[in-house]
Each structure stands twice: as C-alpha cells, then as structure tokens.
Amino acid sequence: MTAQPTPRTPSPGAVRQAAPETSYTSPIPIRRTHLGHAITSEWTKIRSLRSTVWTLGIYLVLVVGIGLLVATKTHDTDYVDMPYTIPAFFGLILGQICLITLGVLVISSEYGTGMIRTTFTASPQRHRVLAAKMTVFFCVAFAVSVLSVGLVGLVTSRLHNDSSNRDWLDTVFKGSLYVSLLGVLALAVGSILRHSAGAITTVLALVLVPAILPAFLLIPHSTRPIGNKMMEYNAPNALAKIFHIDKGIDGGTAQLWVLAALTAVAVATAFALLERRDV
Amino acid sequence: MIEAVGLTKRYGAKTAVDDLSFRVRPGTVTGFLGPNGSGKSTTMRMILGLDRPTAGHVTIGGYPYRKLPNAPRQVGALLDAKAVHGGRSARNHLLCLAQLSGIPERRVDEVLGVVGLKDVARKRSKGFSLGMGQRLGIAAALLGDPQVLLFDEPVNGLDPEGILWVRNLMKLLASEGRTVFVSSHLMSEMALTAEHLIVIGRGRLLADMSVKDFISHNSADFARVRVPAIEPQQREKLTAALTGAGGQVLPEAGGSLRVTGLSLPRISDLAHEADVRLWELSPHQASLEEAYMRMTQGVVDYRSTADRRSGLQEPLPPGMQPLPVVPPAGQGQPGWYAPPPPQRGGTPFAMPRPADDGYGQDGGGRAGRTGPAGYGAQGSVAPQAYGVQAPGAGRLEPSAAAPPAPPASAPPAGAPAHDTTERDSEDRR
Numbered sequence: 001m002t003a004q005p006t007p008r009t010p011s012p013g014a015v016r017q018a019a020p021e022t023s024y025t026s027p028i029p030i031r032r033t034h035l036g037h038a039i040t041s042e043w044t045k046i047r048s049l050r051s052t053v054w055t056l057g058i059y060l061v062l063v064v065g066i067g068l069l070v071a072t073k074t075h076d077t078d079y080v081d082m083p084y085t086i087p088a089f090f091g092l093i094l095g096q097i098c099l100i101t102l103g104v105l106v107i108s109s110e111y112g113t114g115m116i117r118t119t120f121t122a123s124p125q126r127h128r129v130l131a132a133k134m135t136v137f138f139c140v141a142f143a144v145s146v147l148s149v150g151l152v153g154l155v156t157s158r159l160h161n162d163s164s165n166r167d168w169l170d171t172v173f174k175g176s177l178y179v180s181l182l183g184v185l186a187l188a189v190g191s192i193l194r195h196s197a198g199a200i201t202t203v204l205a206l207v208l209v210p211a212i213l214p215a216f217l218l219i220p221h222s223t224r225p226i227g228n229k230m231m232e233y234n235a236p237n238a239l240a241k242i243f244h245i246d247k248g249i250d251g252g253t254a255q256l257w258v259l260a261a262l263t264a265v266a267v268a269t270a271f272a273l274l275e276r277r278d279v
Numbered sequence: 280m281i282e283a284v285g286l287t288k289r290y291g292a293k294t295a296v297d298d299l300s301f302r303v304r305p306g307t308v309t310g311f312l313g314p315n316g317s318g319k320s321t322t323m324r325m326i327l328g329l330d331r332p333t334a335g336h337v338t339i340g341g342y343p344y345r346k347l348p349n350a351p352r353q354v355g356a357l358l359d360a361k362a363v364h365g366g367r368s369a370r371n372h373l374l375c376l377a378q379l380s381g382i383p384e385r386r387v388d389e390v391l392g393v394v395g396l397k398d399v400a401r402k403r404s405k406g407f408s409l410g411m412g413q414r415l416g417i418a419a420a421l422l423g424d425p426q427v428l429l430f431d432e433p434v435n436g437l438d439p440e441g442i443l444w445v446r447n448l449m450k451l452l453a454s455e456g457r458t459v460f461v462s463s464h465l466m467s468e469m470a471l472t473a474e475h476l477i478v479i480g481r482g483r484l485l486a487d488m489s490v491k492d493f494i495s496h497n498s499a500d501f502a503r504v505r506v507p508a509i510e511p512q513q514r515e516k517l518t519a520a521l522t523g524a525g526g527q528v529l530p531e532a533g534g535s536l537r538v539t540g541l542s543l544p545r546i547s548d549l550a551h552e553a554d555v556r557l558w559e560l561s562p563h564q565a566s567l568e569e570a571y572m573r574m575t576q577g578v579v580d581y582r583s584t585a586d587r588r589s590g591l592q593e594p595l596p597p598g599m600q601p602l603p604v605v606p607p608a609g610q611g612q613p614g615w616y617a618p619p620p621p622q623r624g625g626t627p628f629a630m631p632r633p634a635d636d637g638y639g640q641d642g643g644g645r646a647g648r649t650g651p652a653g654y655g656a657q658g659s660v661a662p663q664a665y666g667v668q669a670p671g672a673g674r675l676e677p678s679a680a681a682p683p684a685p686p687a688s689a690p691p692a693g694a695p696a697h698d699t700t701e702r703d704s705e706d707r708r
Binding site: 023024025026028030031032033037038040041042044045048049050051109110113114115116117118119120121122123124125129276278279 | 280306327329347348358361362364365366367378381419423424425426
C-alpha cells in the first residue's frame with residue numbers, strides 16, 4: 001500500500017488568522033418572517049404542480065359538465081320548490097373526491113418526496129406552514145367551487161326562466177363551503193397520517209361508510225338510532241339537504257356544523273402532532 | 280457558530296447520537312466525519328430542528344434553530360438532494376423557498392446561475408440526475424446569503440468538475456467568515472476541503488481537532504525497509520536489530536518492513552552494524568484515510584464480508600476439509616492501518632486537550648471515556664514486533680482481527696468452486 005501524505009491547499013487559513021471569531025453578516029438586513037410569506041410560498045407551491053391542475057380540472061369538468069347536462073335534460077316544472085343550483089349537486093357528489101385528493105396531496109406529497117424537510121428547514125415555524133397550506137387550499141377550493149356551482153346555477157336559471165321560487169344564492173355558498181371544509185379535513189388527515197394513499201382512503205371511508213352502513217344498521221332494532229343519525233349526517237345526504245333535494249327548509253345547516261366541528265378536531269390534532277414529531 | 284451540548288438522540292433501544300458536544304466556528308470549513316450510520320445525518324437534522332433531541336441541545340448563533348426569526352437568512356442547509364418535490368420546476372422550487380423567507384425573486388435566478396442550473400430552471404426536478412439535485416440543494420442553501428451553512432454529503436453524485444467547484448465554493452464561503460459545516464464519509468475529500476475535523480462513530484465524539492493536528496497525531500511517519508528477497512535470514516536479523524534499538528517493525532505484503540520510532544539514518548546505521556544490505560529505505564507518511572480508518576474501524580456498523588460464493592458451490596464430500604483462506608502477509612495485523620499513536624495506554628488516539636477554554640477539555644475527556652471499549656485493546660497490542668504477531672492477533676477484537684481478505688485474492692475453497700467461478704465468468708461472456 002502506498003501511503004502518501006495528503007496535500008493540503010492553504011487558502012482560507014490566512015483569512016481565519018486575520019479574523020478568528022468575526023463571522024459573516026449579510027449586507028441585506030434580515031427581516032422577521034410572518035404568515036404572509038408562508039401564504040405566498042404556498043400559493044406558488046399549489047399552482048406549480050400538475051396534480052393541482054389535474055384534480056381541479058377534473059373537479060370543474062364534473063361539476064360544470066354534469067351540471068349543464070342535468071340542466072338541459074330537466075324541465076321547468078322540476079324546479080318548483082327547488083333551487084337553480086340543483087344540477088350542480090350531482091357533480092359535487094363526485095367532485096368532492098377531487099377536493100379530498102387535492103387536500104391530502106397538498107401536505108402528503110411533501111412527506112412522500114421529502115420536500116417537507118426542505119420546507120421545515122426553510123421555515124422552522126411549522127404551524128405557520130400548515131396554517132398557510134390550509135388557508136391557501138381552502139381559498140382555492142372555495143373559489144373554484146363558488147365559480148363552478150354559481151355558473152351552473154346561472155346557466156340553469158337562464159334555461160328554466162322563472163320556474164323556481166327558491167333563492168339559490170345561499171346554496172352556492174353552503175355547498176361550496178361544505179366541499180371545501182371536507183378538503184380541509186382531508187388536508188388535516190394528510191398531515192396526521194403523512195401518507196397519501198392512507199389519508200385519501202381514510203377520508204373517503206369517512207365520507208362513504210356513513211352513507212352505506214345505515215342500510216345494515218337500520219335492520220336490527222338496537223342499532224336503529226345510530227343508523228338514523230348516520231343517515232342524517234353523512235356527507236352525500238348533507239349535500240342533498242343543502243341543495244334542498246328533500247324539499248326541507250333547514251338547508252343542511254346542522255350538517256355543516258357537524259362537519260365544521262369534525263374538521264376543527266382534525267386540524268387541532270394535526271397542529272398538535274406537527275410540533276411534536278420528527279420529520 | 281454552531282454549538283452542541285450533550286446532544287443525544289435515541290430511537291427506542293438504539294442510540295443514534297450519544298452525548299455529543301462540539302463547537303463549529305466561523306471562518307473555517309469544518310468536516311464532519313463518520314462511517315455510515317454513525318449519526319451524522321441525525322446530528323444534522325437535530326441542528327436544523329427537524330428532529331427533537333432526547334437530551335441536550337444545539338444552538339446556532341445562540342438560538343435554537345426553531346427560534347430563529349428568519350432561518351434561511353441565517354442558516355443555509357443541504358440535507359438531502361432528493362428532498363425536493365419532483366413535479367415542481369427547479370425555479371419554482373427555489374421561488375417557493377425564497378418567498379417563505381421574503382427573499383426577492385431575482386435572487387432565485389441569481390443562485391440558479393451560481394450553481395449552473397440556468398438552462399434547466401424551467402424543467403421539472405424529477406428528471407434531474409443526482410449531481411443536478413445536489414446543485415439544486417446547494418442553490419437552496421445559498422438563497423438567503425446565510426452566515427452558517429450545513430452540507431450533508433454535498434459531493435455525492437457530482438462529476439469531478441462539480442466536486443472541484445463545491446470544494447472551492449466551501450473554502451470561499453468560509454473565507455468570507457461564514458461557518459461551514461460539511462459532513463462526509465470520505466476522509467480524502469475532507470482532507471482537501473476542511474481545516475477542522477469532527478469525527479464521530481456510533482454517535483459518539485471520536486475527535487475534534489484541526490486537520491493539521493489530526494495528521495501529526497494520527498499518521499506518524501514510518502520508514503519502509505526492504506532487504507534482498509532471497510535472504511530471509513537477513514530480514515530476521517535486521518528486525519531483531521531494529522527492535523533491539525527501540526523501533527517497531529511490522530512486516531508488509533511483499534516482504535518489506537514498516538519501521539516506526541527510528542530515524543532513517545539510524546535505521547541505516549543499524550543495518551550497517553548488523554551487516555544487512557538494504558534494497559530500499561524510504562520515508563513514508565500514512566495517509567489521512569488510513570488514520571481515519573484506524574480510528575473508526577471499531578465503530579463501523581456495516582461491514583462487508585468477502586464473497587466466498589459458497590452458496591453456489593456443491594457441498595463438500597463428507598470428511599473433506601475446506602482449504603483454509605490464507606490472508607495476505609501483513610494485512611489484518613494490529614497497527615496495519617497506521618503506526619501506533621504517539622502516546623500509549625492513554626487515549627486511544629491523539630486528541631489534543633487545549634486548555635484555552637473549558638470546551639476542549641470537555642471534548643477530550645469524552646473521547647477518552649468512550650475510548651477503551653473501542654480501541655484501548657488495540658492501542659496496547661499495536662506495538663508488536665515482528666515474529667510474535669500470532670498471539671497479538673489473537674488478543675485483538677474479532678472485527679479488527681478478521682483479515683479483510685479481498686474477494687479477488689480469496690482462493691475459492693476446493694476444486695468445485697473453481698469450476699463454478701469459471702462457469703460464472705463464461706456465462707457473463
């Protein structure tokens with residue numbers, strides 16, 4: 001074995017001896033960061049990914065496409081006691097899956113790729129990052145939903161002039177709020193589970209199982225009350241109430257509150273775990 | 280300035296980092312060395328607040344990382360070249376990081392130019408090679424013009440031109456008065472880049488000293504002496520004479536002797552007095568790589584074994600003994616990697632204890648305390664004279680005593696093995 005002394009280049013040594021303990025200071029002043037920075041950053045993140053374009057594109061196609069299809073195939077008489085936005089309901093039932101997927105991906109894709117370490121190194125204030133993600137996602141989801149449901153409502157009202165006696169504007173907001181909250185819930189679950197497939201499955205189960213299970217729970221007498229509650233508060237039924245499918249008058253406000261409470265719990269859990277866990 | 284005090288991280292029963300204390304000073308490149316799995320990356324993650332230490336703390340400029348008001352402007356870090364969302368373009372990736380700390384957009388284009396990624400700025404980073412990924416990570420670290428920089432294995436996957444660039448970049452950054460902390464498992468790379476070294480093994484501090492001290496303390500000079508190969512008794516004679524004069528003699532592969540503790544003229548005189556002809560008498564210095572390997576050989580977690588291809592061989596007929604594998608002469612002996620450390624019996628390897636501040640004392644004490652388990656035994660058997668190597672080797676801990684027989688020279692046991700290997704190579708053709 002030939003062992004040669006390793007040559008060393010003596011370049012920064014002289015500088016170090018001249019100034020042993022003076023450290024570098026950037027000429028540009030360092031400013032404290034705030035939530036605004038994180039929101040700008042998250043906006044850049046969400047708009048620079050193809051998954052956003054795909055999920056929101058499919059969402060738009062489902063809500064507007066199915067909505068317009070239903071609007072053209074219905075008659076003026078169908079809108080007695082119904083809001084003009086009712087065609088959008090059928091699209092939303094499917095479209096909510098897109099928002100759930102996007103909500104989960106907003107955070108879990110960072111865990112999946114390792115980007116989260118870069119993000120949390122750039123902003124060690126983790127809660128700020130999560131808050132910004134939720135804010136940006138909610139705004140995007142809500143805006144897209146209001147636009148698409150509103151568009152369907154507008155087109156339907158033109159097609160079926162003066163056949164509805166119901167105000168439809170509140171259904172636009174309530175419906176959009178419901179699916180957007182569902183997306184935020186998905187984001188929170190994504191942050192808790194940190195795994196795309198796991199989180200999407202969990203939220204889909206949360207949406208679909210209460211819609212399927214009452215069919216079995218209503219058979220035995222003892223479980224019938226649980227079955228009834230599930231039937232009343234499951235996600236598809238909540239949307240149906242918001243769009244007055246059952247011709248009721250409450251408009252799904254109670255269901256909206258249940259979802260809001262559930263989302264709040266998930267968000268609180270996500271924040272609590274975020275600060276404690278290693279990434 | 281990075282300062283770690285009693286840093287400890289446990290994952291269940293496994294202790295990844297154990298009571299680590301060190302200081303990384305501004306104005307120099309500090310190398311952070313250790314074998315795979317020694318806790319380098321865990322330490323880096325704890326410095327960056329990604330992992331929470333089980334005990335102890337680490338601060339940057341007096342702040343814990345997570346309390347920094349604008350972290351990217353103060354600390355730049357390259358942790359992992361693949362810690363990027365592959366679906367985002369290089370420019371957008373840097374842009375979202377810049378916006379997170381209020382850095383203007385034009386700075387993004389600037390650093391893209393610095394790391395040479397301008398042409399692929401709009402390409403999605405999914406298609407980047409490892410080297411391009413490293414460059415993107417370095418760009419992210421430089422974004423905020425920070426005074427502290429951490430790089431985890433920055434030259435991984437870079438081409439020679441890129442390695443040279445990183446080396447010069449780090450020196451430049453340090454010469455500007457920044458704190459540069461670079462982890463690597465390549466001693467040779469660190470010898471060219473770093474001025475100060477922090478070596479860890481199994482999560483414990485092994486050395487905290489300047490590269491200069493590391494060389495002078497751990498790679499003492501030795502002389503290579505060769506006597507005519509046809510006269511083995513001459514070799515015995517010279518060995519006896521040199522050992523009698525207080526030198527340490529180790530036989531090397533190829534029949535030469537490795538002599539420490541005696542100056543070249545003295546060796547020549549002794550040979551002359553013993554009436555031994557010399558064919559070679561040359562000064563050598565054990566490389567830093569050797570010193571480093573000697574230091575860490577007791578703490579290497581993942582060690583490869585020679586591939587004997589016994590899984591491919593037909594079982595030996597009953598009663599037949601496999602041929603013993605003969606290690607190449609000299610290798611695997613105590614002190615093969617480098618001559619024994621200057622001071623014997625005390626610390627396992629040279630660790631200066633400067634009394635300028637309390638810290639150095641502390642670090643030295645730590646290394647001394649952790650030492651005996653790993654190296655104490657080796658340190659005491661290292662000055663073995665030629666001729667009594669067999670019992671010496673027996674006393675060594677098994678991992679160090681096992682001869683690292685290179686697969687190429689390991690003779691396949693038995694004739695069937697020979698056939699198998701030949702067939703193997705034919706198949707490949």
